Each structure stands twice: as C-alpha cells, then as structure tokens.
Amino acid sequence: MSLPNPFIVDAHYDLLYDVFCLRRKGEQKVVERFYLEDLKNAGINVLICSLFVPNEYVPEMALRVALDQVGMLHCEMEESPGLFELCRSASEVTKAVGAGRMALLLSFEGIEPLGGDLVLLRAFYELGVRFAGLTWSRRNQAADGCHFHPLTEGTVGGLTPFGVALLEEVERLGMILDVSHLNDAGFADVLRFARRPFIASHSNSRRLCDVARNLTDEQIRELASRGGVMGLNNMLNFVYPDGAPEGCKIWEGLLDHARHIIDLAGPDHVGFGFDLCEFDKPVEDRNKSIFRTYRETVPFIEAVRSAFPGDAEKILGGNWMRIIEMLR
Numbered sequence: 001m002s003l004p005n006p007f008i009v010d011a012h013y014d015l016l017y018d019v020f021c022l023r024r025k026g027e028q029k030v031v032e033r034f035y036l037e038d039l040k041n042a043g044i045n046v047l048i049c050s051l052f053v054p055n056e057y058v059p060e061m062a063l064r065v066a067l068d069q070v071g072m073l074h075c076e077m078e079e080s081p082g083l084f085e086l087c088r089s090a091s092e093v094t095k096a097v098g099a100g101r102m103a104l105l106l107s108f109e110g111i112e113p114l115g116g117d118l119v120l121l122r123a124f125y126e127l128g129v130r131f132a133g134l135t136w137s138r139r140n141q142a143a144d145g146c147h148f149h150p151l152t153e154g155t156v157g158g159l160t161p162f163g164v165a166l167l168e169e170v171e172r173l174g175m176i177l178d179v180s181h182l183n184d185a186g187f188a189d190v191l192r193f194a195r196r197p198f199i200a201s202h203s204n205s206r207r208l209c210d211v212a213r214n215l216t217d218e219q220i221r222e223l224a225s226r227g228g229v230m231g232l233n234n235m236l237n238f239v240y241p242d243g244a245p246e247g248c249k250i251w252e253g254l255l256d257h258a259r260h261i262i263d264l265a266g267p268d269h270v271g272f273g274f275d276l277c278e279f280d281k282p283v284e285d286r287n288k289s290i291f292r293t294y295r296e297t298v299p300f301i302e303a304v305r306s307a308f309p310g311d312a313e314k315i316l317g318g319n320w321m322r323i324i325e326m327l328r
Contacts, residue, residue: 007097007317008301009046009324010294011231012180012202012273014109016069017052023072032080036102038294042301045097046317046324048131048201049073050109055138058112063120066113070106070127086128090325105324107131107178107201116141116162118169125173130327132170133178133201134163134186137213142166146183146212148237158185164193171196174328179203179223180231180273183212187219197227199323202273204238204257213238217264224265229319231273232257234290234297250290251300255307258315267311271320 019030027033039047051066073086084102087093096103106129114120121132135145142163144156159167167190170177177198179187190198200223206214215223215230223230232254236244239253261270274297277289291297305312 006313007046007093007321008043008272009048009317009320010044010272010274011048011199011229011320012107012109012233012275013047013049014052014275014277015047015049015104016073016106017050017054019072019076020065020069023075029076029079031076032083035294036080036083039102042294042297044102044294044297046093046103046105046320048105048107048320050107050133051113051129052109052136053112058138059115062112063115066108066124073104073106088128088130089327090321093321093324105130107133109133110136110138110140110145110181111142111166112136112140114141114166118162118165121166121169122173125175129175131176131178131199131201132166133180133182134159134166135181135183137181143186143189144183145181148211148213156183156185158183158189159193164189167193174326176323176326180233181213184216184219187215191222191226194226197323197326198223199228200230200273202231202233202275204233204254205260208253208257208260209238209241211238211241220261220264220269224269229269229271229323230261231271231320234274234276236288236290239290244290249299249303251303254290254300255303258304258308262308262311267308267314268319268322270315271317272315 022030051069053062053065057065084104085096087096087103087105093103134142137145137147143159178201179190179198180200180203200215204214206216244250258270276291304315
C-alpha cells in the first residue's frame with residue numbers, strides 16, 4: 001500500500017459544527033463542496049473534528065446538538081461515498097489515507113453533552129469519539145475552563161469529583177485526554193491523576209503570548225515528559241501579544257512558537273491544531289486568525305519543512321500519528 005509521506009494531521013477543527021449549521025440551512029455534501037478541495041491542496045489527510053456546542057445550546061440542548069453532529073457526519077459520508085471516512089484507530093486511519101480518503105476522528109471540545117452522566121461517555125465512544133477535551137472556555141461539571149480574555153468570576157477550581165472519574169474512564173477506554181481550554185488548576189489535577197499521555201490539541205506558548213489558553217513553559221515540559229503532543233493554534237490572539245507586526249509574513253509568529261516548544265521539549269511534542277474559523281463564525285472572528293482556509297496554510301506548511309528539515313515529518317503529522325496509535 002502506497003502511503004503519503006508524511007501524514008499531515010490537524011488535531012483540531014470545528015468542522016462538524018459548521019456542517020451542523022450549514023445542513024440546518026438546507027445544504028448537502030457540505031464537506032465535499034466547501035472543505036475537501038482546500039484540505040487536499042494543503043496536503044492534510046487526517047483531521048480531528050471537535051464536537052463543539054455553543055453557549056446557546058448549553059445545557060438543555062448539548063446532548064442533542066452533539067448527536068446531531070455525529071449523525072450529520074454519517075449523512076455526509078453517504079452523500080459523498082469514498083471521499084472521507086470516520087476512523088476509530090490508527091489502522092483505520094492508515095487504511096483510509098492509503099485508499100486516498102480523508103481520515104476523520106472525533107473529539108469532545110467540552111464534555112457538556114455528557115451532563116454528569118459517565119455512562120454516556122461509553123455511548124459516545126461506541127459512536128467513534130476517541131479524544132476528550134474536558135472543557136471549552138466555560139465551567140462544566142468536570143472542571144473550569146480558561147477564558148479567552150480576563151473575566152470577572154467567582155472562585156475557580158480544578159477537576160471536580162466527576163472530572164476525576166471522567167479522566168479515569170477516558171483512560172480505561174483507551175481514549176486520549178485533551179487539556180486545551182482547561183485552566184491551570186485543572187492542568188495540575190491532570191498531572192496528579194493521569195496515567196497515560198495527554199495532549200493539548202490547540203494551544204501555543206504562554207511565554208511568547210501571555211494568555212490563559214496557552215501553556216506555560218513548565219506545563220509544556222510536563223506534557224512532553226508524559227509523552228504528549230500540543231498543536232499550534234492559528235488564532236492571532238494566541239500567537240501575538242500585541243497583534244501581528246507589520247513587515248513580516250503573518251504566520252512567522254506561529255513558527256516562533258514551534259521553535260520555542262522544540263527548544264523546551266524537543267521535536268517529538270509539537271504538531272498542528274490550527275482551529276480554523278470559517279463559515280458560521282461571526283464576520284469579526286474571521287479577522288482574528290492567521291489562516292481563513294486550509295489553502296492559506298500551504299506557505300506555513302512549506303516553511304515548517306524548511307525550518308525543521310530533520311523533524312518536519314514529525315511536526316506535520318508523525319507526532320500526532322504516534323498519539324493516534326495509542327487509541328483503543
């Protein structure tokens with residue numbers, strides 16, 4: 001079987017929420033018509049798709065919206081046969097990519113669809129979810145999320161008793177825990193309770209851009225020491241502390257984050273978690289990211305190949321494939 005060399009993996013994209021929004025407007029073949037060509041132009045062949053539920057659906061509609069997204073993905077696969085595939089393991093990813101299909105995996109971006117029902121995690125596992133981001137940028141029954149901007153709020157905390165039980169069940173099932181969006185207290189609790197590698201699917205360096213959504217140097221070292229990987233996030237306010245400087249390519253700051261992470265932890269612990277914002281996001285959000293579409297990532301991907309010639313295959317996808325091989 002002839003495989004692409006290397007795999008190119010994006011570990012975080014809200015694809016299914018965009019599918020959900022567009023299909024509710026009557027669109028069909030959303031992935032094929034609006035996304036697939038750009039993904040192929042960028043060479044991306046493995047995509048971890050988050051089940052993201054916005055505030056307006058929480059808590060009452062969170063479970064339904066997440067299930068709708070899974071169901072709509074199956075509708076999409078039926079409408080566009082042979083183009084992309086829901087995968088649950090490394091062997092399924094390898095088979096799909098080797099056959100020229102886009103490999104899609106599923107992840108929670110916040111466990112709001114579970115409410116406080118641990119049994120539902122097993123149900124979503126059977127539906128194909130293999131990554132579990134405990135929080136988005138809000139409090140839920142597992143933990144407190146970190147916010148995009150300073151927020152006036154009450155006392156924040158780490159993992160709740162349900163959050164600890166959830167972490168243990170995630171590991172028992174062979175899923176991978178994701179700490180992007182988790183606050184510092186929650187991260188410390190993950191270090192205390194986790195027994196398997198965990199990831200930060202879309203977080204940059206806090207040393208270079210001091211926002212709570214990024215990881216501190218110590219957190220990066222701890223994540224790496226556990227065998228984890230973190231994904232470079234393209235959102236401007238996670239890359240540049242004072243906005244993108246003039247006179248340079250806008251993605252050069254993201255390359256600086258990659259260099260810093262590699263200096264701290266080595267080349268085995270960084271990949272892509274672009275977190276692109278496209279169709280259904282507010283217009284103003286489209287001006288807050290480096291890349292609007294995957295087509296625009298191509299110069300950056302080429303820059304990674306040039307900047308890290310000995311390690312480019314790891315960064316482009318090899319590191320994430322090592323994590324995917326841990327799935328059960």
